[in-house]
Amino acid sequence: MGKIFTALVFIGVPLSVIGSLMHWSSILMFIIYCLTIIALASFMGRATESLAIVAGPRIGGLLNATFGNAVELIISIFALKAGLIEVVLASLTGSVLGNLLLVAGLSFFVGGVKYKRQKYNVYDARHNSGLLMFAVIVAFVIPEIFTSSMTEGQTISLSIGISVIMITLYLAALFFKLVTHRGVYQTTDEGGTEEHEVPEWGKVSAVIVLLLATIAVAYISENLVHTFEEVGERFGWSELFIGVIIVAIVGNAAEHASAILMAMKNKLDITVEIAMGSTLQIAMFVAPLLVLISLFFPTAMPLVFTMPELISMATAVLLTIVITNDGETNWFEGITLLAAYFIMGIGFYLL
Template sequence: MKGVPIMNKVFIVLVFGGVPLSVIGTLMHWSSILLFIIYCVTIIALASFMGRATESLAIIAGPRIGGLLNATFGNAVELIISIFALKAGLIGVVLASLTGSVIGNLLLVAGLSFFIGGIKFKRQSFNVYDARHNSGLLMFGVIVAFVIPEVFSKSMDASKTLIFSIGISVILITLYLAALFFKLVTHRGVYQTKDESRALHADEVPEWSKGKAIAVLFLATIAVAYISEHLVHTFTEVGKTFGWTELFIGVVIVAIVGNAAEHASAIIMAYKNKMDVAVEIAVGSTLQIAMFVAPLLVLISLFFPTTMRLLFTLPELIAMVTAALLMIVISNDGESNWFEGATLLAAYVIMGIGFYLL
């Protein structure tokens, strides 16, 4: 491994040691606390591989597709965990993890990206047109699609609320696919600045080839999904040991661990001053959770005994709306710095304390 950066060597050791340990520990029923630690460390190491693969694809395909690929592979883990939770009837945990993903991406991931990138560079910029486009989608996907069902459900019975949730889910998925078609097909490059156009044609060499990067993403996602599925089963014992409530585990722990891949990737991209990719990962992942993963889970739940409705608790709704509005205000100018990152992180810590004490 001559010439490989020291941190990459560490992650290689953790992956090739952590994955077998995770399988062996699961089969031999080791302590839940020990398995929890092994699972988390292994997922973080796998996330580093996903980040490197995504960076290679971003150089080859451009920041938008690179960010979209990372958000998709990262959210695949969240989707798999949620499907198993739905099957077990844990609707509250699923909704809490969705909440955690939204506030985690908008406040923690974006906050760390802005903060760490801002320490190295006094001012970083990203596509202002993308930022404004995403602002409208955030308003719709988080505020309209999540708040409206809660308001109208006050005057509906359970069956009508479910029908309403199904209708909203179909609309959300349709609009999300239309948004992808808009950005990647009909208006691809239309709002690209001259600086970005030159950047895309810069003489950058990807670390891995397209085939190898896709293969690494695919294999790492399978490994993360396997480990994450078993990680969920350790939460009850871990919660009792550390005094964590089910809501706190769903909003904070599941969301952070389940989205570790894009967390790592966004921070790495920001540190390398590739803010278009970093912002696309943080905001794009949020939009994918709100407009695709959440409504898809509503439709999937129809095949299980317990159905899920798009009804969040008041603290969850307020947290998501606040995170969306704060991100819109901070990112609408297409620039970021370490202080804006610190502001987002402070909001996340405040919400985390609130959910812990709730």
């Protein structure tokens, strides 16, 4: 698989540059851009995995989630610049659904087929559950009640206030997990093997790969955004479907692959940290950050989602909490999460 992604990068990046300069078909370029971003995301995933081997599961999962979300953040910034507010909000929804239902579901299913029972740190899972409830139920759903009777200016002001609070709490949560309470809540069975792993790349090489891949993703993402309108008209896709399904899957490709790989290695602590940690980062850091960044563009983005988006995210959070709060999983729980994702995917496609 690594050779395939390497070939895609060395073929896709030049084609992306040539195609954008020569104005090739938007449909063709949409396919080339998506495949190239996914291949670049795999490089970012491999680089962060190399760094994670020497940093431990918590920091490793955080690094993977951060650089995985960097792709979507870049795409979203260019979408905001183009005035595609609905696509950005939909892609945030898709990231929450994708991480909690698709990534976790596939990881639990693939890992569960190989191992009867897989365990992970239940204390981390419960800590993340509380933050998920806050991020989606409190910070996303509750404001919808207030904004229904507010002016546009008041809605933006509320969104800014919520964004600042969420970013502050997210940074406090990182400080809690990585500094003040690091190592306090540990399980006796860490779930993974004790074998010593050798990183694929050294620290310097991994950082260089991350830097170059991020630059390439930034360039391709800006061009990808300009293909959305024509692709949507051609295939009958709404902006909602493009954001929830297409942008979310492409933007989170790196962590999707890494989480599944860790599950196959029986390293569920890292898998859960990627799936739930990435969701928290999207909801509590990326989304609020995009609200603040949008203030520098002609159209500011309010932190107000549609009712289908809100209900889908709340349902995904509640289902994930019920399934993960016991500290172990199996293939059937994975397929349950996947079933929920496909049901929601069909609904968004038909809207």
